[in-house]
Amino acid sequence: MLRIVDARTGDPVQAAPARRGLTRVEAHAPSFTPTSLRVLLTTDLLVRALELGGTPVWSMLAAGRQHAELRAAATTLGIRPFEDGHDLAAGLGEAQIVHVVGEGGPVPETGVVLRVAEVSDEVGVCGNGGLDGRFTDPAALRLTLLCTDRDAPVRLDAGALEEAGRMLARWRRAVAGWARQPSRAIPDDVRGRLRAAWEDNLDVPEVLRVLEWVETAGDLPDGARFETYAYADRLLGLELARDLGSLS
Incomplete structure (x- = not known):
């Protein structure tokens, strides 16, 4: 809530x-x-x-x-x-x-x-x-x-904008790569962390921190990473899946 x-x-x-x-x-x-x-x-x-x-x-x-x-x-x-x-x-x-x-x-x-x-x-x-x-x-x-x-x-x-641009480009490349793997469900604890963050006074920086953790967590399949980023982007509106199909 x-x-x-x-x-x-x-x-x-x-x-x-x-x-x-x-x-x-x-x-x-x-x-x-x-x-x-x-x-x-x-x-x-x-x-x-x-x-x-x-x-x-x-x-x-x-x-x-x-x-x-x-x-x-x-x-x-x-x-x-x-x-x-x-x-x-x-x-x-x-x-x-x-x-x-x-x-x-x-x-x-x-x-x-x-x-x-x-x-x-x-x-x-x-x-x-x-x-x-x-x-x-x-x-x-x-x-x-x-x-x-x-x-x-x-x-x-300039520094803040350039840093955000690099993060955005990195995430879009990662999402495009993860999309080539079989889809996997978002783990319940990850979905819960995302919702708990934005339902707590719209704590969007915490949502971004969860995504940073998901990006490198060693025990998550790439298909689950993709679904997590796509789900979070319904809130963030960053077009994280924009580059799907761009990888050779």
Whole structure:
């Protein structure tokens, strides 16, 4: 059961208190900034985690300005599309509303509040009203933001982006190689570790640490490694299986 810490009270709450009840997740991004990208990404992770648990989700974007830039950046980063307008959600009987806000942003008066820390853009990834592709590919930027706890600041610099790019390339090569072996079920303890991590306040860095362990664990068949990475990627959205079939 997914539990998140409500920034309003500091207490852990169930992200979906009613079984199968609709949860609305609303991303508050006043303008196109690196911190707003983290808000959008956190919203996407929450939506994915809820869907993996069988909860119907309605995601919305509350932006003060630069709607087009924010939506374009979300698409580039592999973030699920947002619905338009509060009126569409009216009368749907939401069981829960979760607001995702950036550090220093206004706190909505109702619902659960999930807060993310600031992001500093040292290399100009966010420039000229959009994502600058000169510095990194979008999945590496996504991974860079995922590697740090949501409530800790992130600095986008060349070193962090390059490291994320190397990790992503290594994992994609490994997944493509493992896919050539017979499929094997994900071990129950590994599946349990993954779910325990993301259901504990969306602890994505711990999910990544589990994958690092799976990559080198000597007692796991390659088919099980493949299935584990494919399963975790339903949350991470890193296209880890993108290079299947590319190996000779």
